[in-house]
Amino acid sequence: MLSGRRILLVVAGGIAAYKTLELTRRLRERGASVRALLTRAGGEFVTPLSLAALTGDKVYSDLFDLTDEAEMGHIQLSRDADLVVVAPATADIMAKHAAGRADDLASTALLATDKPVLMAPAMNVRMWEHPATRNNLETLKRRGIRFVGPTQGDMACGEYGYGRMAEPEEILTAIEAQFRTAGLLTGRRVLVTSGPTFEALDPVRFLGNRSSGRQGHAIAAALAAAGAETTLVTGPVARPDPAGVTTLHVESAEEMLSACREALPVEVAVCAAAVSDWRPAQVAEQKLKKGSAAAPDIALVPNPDILAELAQPGPHRPRLVIGFAAETEKLVEHARAKLAKKGCDWILANDVSPATGTFGGDETTIHLIDATASESWTRMRKQAVAERLVQRIGRFFSGPPMSDTPADAVQRGVAE
Structure with a gap:
């Protein structure tokens, strides 16, 4: 090397x-x-x-x-x-x-x-x-x-x-x-989602989550550094746009889905955003006031499933669709179920329990799962995760995605 x-x-x-x-x-x-x-x-x-x-x-x-x-x-x-x-x-x-x-x-x-x-x-x-x-x-x-x-x-x-x-x-x-x-993905078009989504309750309040966008932004930067033509669709984060990346800023899940559709066709889609599962059925036109009455009942409706939609068979389906599973228990089990439900090719599962410091932190532990196998990566910085994922994607386009070096074979375990 x-x-x-x-x-x-x-x-x-x-x-x-x-x-x-x-x-x-x-x-x-x-x-x-x-x-x-x-x-x-x-x-x-x-x-x-x-x-x-x-x-x-x-x-x-x-x-x-x-x-x-x-x-x-x-x-x-x-x-x-x-x-x-x-x-x-x-x-x-x-x-x-x-x-x-x-x-x-x-x-x-x-x-x-x-x-x-x-x-x-x-x-x-x-x-x-x-x-x-x-x-x-x-x-x-x-x-x-x-x-x-x-x-x-x-x-x-x-x-x-x-x-x-x-x-x-x-x-x-x-x-x-x-x-x-360097140059591993030159000429390939890729799409990355990152950060949280904010779902408006009224002109002031929203439903959201603690995602910082650190991992998704690191992946977008690493893909661009490898020569890929990279589009990043990001929710509200306090992070700078990565160098060499076309960055689209959105707030809601519906806006994110629309931006992803406009970015197609791509060869790779990496869905690292923490998309809100639900949104308020109605958005108040004025700020909701706190009165003497009980708290208002807020009806919720499901948000669009961006990962599942991108993974649907069709002429614009990327060759490789990668999702993330942020879990607090039974990581591999839940991630494998998500892989089957969403129809994507790979899932990167990580533990986001409060004690791990993954949300907003600089380190994470990843389990990469495909249809037949899983492998665990040692705890590492999110930048290192991004670079390792780029290497994986490069091998996908040049050979079998889950059969690599002897060191990788040692780390890989067949899923139960």
């Missing part, structure tokens, strides 16, 4: 910089060539000599090194690579890139590159949770920057929480996923 690949590794200033030495070694073991770019702050944690010994190449750090500018130039440095990896990606370097600053070699190379960028954030938990960092993160994601981590745990500063840089093996997996999915 990595043989012959060229990686530009940007090492910024943070205690996690020591992990980049192990990452470099593992990349070289897999046949990748690594060229290191070390910031001035990064040089306080790892030495140029260490990186040079592991990369087998010169380490670059000075924007105003005239010899380097004559021989290669900062633009050529950033474009000779197949992938730019920033590890650790500090709050400072994320802020610089989000703002488009270019006052050192690292920030200049990032601004000048036309290649994919993968960042592995590492910082104090308070810095990671600060609104400025969160805004920078969303800005960079909108521009197509991909992220791995951070993870949760003890930090060098003595605090605990999210902010630890992902381990070298996890970063390596993300790098391999980048190359594995």
Whole structure:
């Protein structure tokens, strides 16, 4: 997978910089060539000599090194690579890139590159949770920057929480996923639904749910990154539109169904939205007032079943229809029943019990189920779920969808 690949590794200033030495070694073991770019702050944690010994190449750090500018130039440095990896990606370097600053070699190379960028954030938990960092993160994601981590745990500063840089093996997996999915679905049209639906009670109130849209948006972004022409139909969420995706914003289930119909024909439909099962039979024209009388009786009627409709046989049925089953008990049993009822090809079942933190959280546990088998994926970030699903979809179009590598065979279990 990595043989012959060229990686530009940007090492910024943070205690996690020591992990980049192990990452470099593992990349070289897999046949990748690594060229290191070390910031001035990064040089306080790892030495140029260490990186040079592991990369087998010169380490670059000075924007105003005239010899380097004559021989290669900062633009050529950033474009000779197949992938730019920033590890650790500090709050400072994320802020610089989000703002488009270019006052050192690292920030200049990032601004000048036309290649994919993968960042592995590492910082104090308070810095990671600060609104400025969160805004920078969303800005960079909108521009197509991909992220791995951070993870949760003890930090060098003595605090605990999210902010630890992902381990070298996890970063390596993300790098391999980048190359594995690049161009995998080029030329294919796909549809993704995401987020909740809001069903109006009156001009002010609505029936809804806690879906954040994090998983559906991650899937849409991963499909677009794999080259697919992607349409995302999303309910109301507080998330930015993914880069490279045609995004349609709706509120109700009926609006979502209408937008999905307009997006057809597609080859793949991924229904990740948490569509409300019911809606009020009547919507009050004015705000319902609270009086002395008992609470009003609200009659409900079923909403359209978007997944079932897209899965119906017909000339516009996608070749692959994938649904989600958000369950709180008997995940595989209920998901298999949903698969048969809806007529879709795959179901991704996940536990959304309050204790799991799945709704609105960044991690989930997935069980992928088709007509004959099921497999369980270990708990992972929703971005990792999206990338793994894209790989699955790619294999569907190139071979049997449920017969893969020996590792996958070990994870797969025949459903009872």
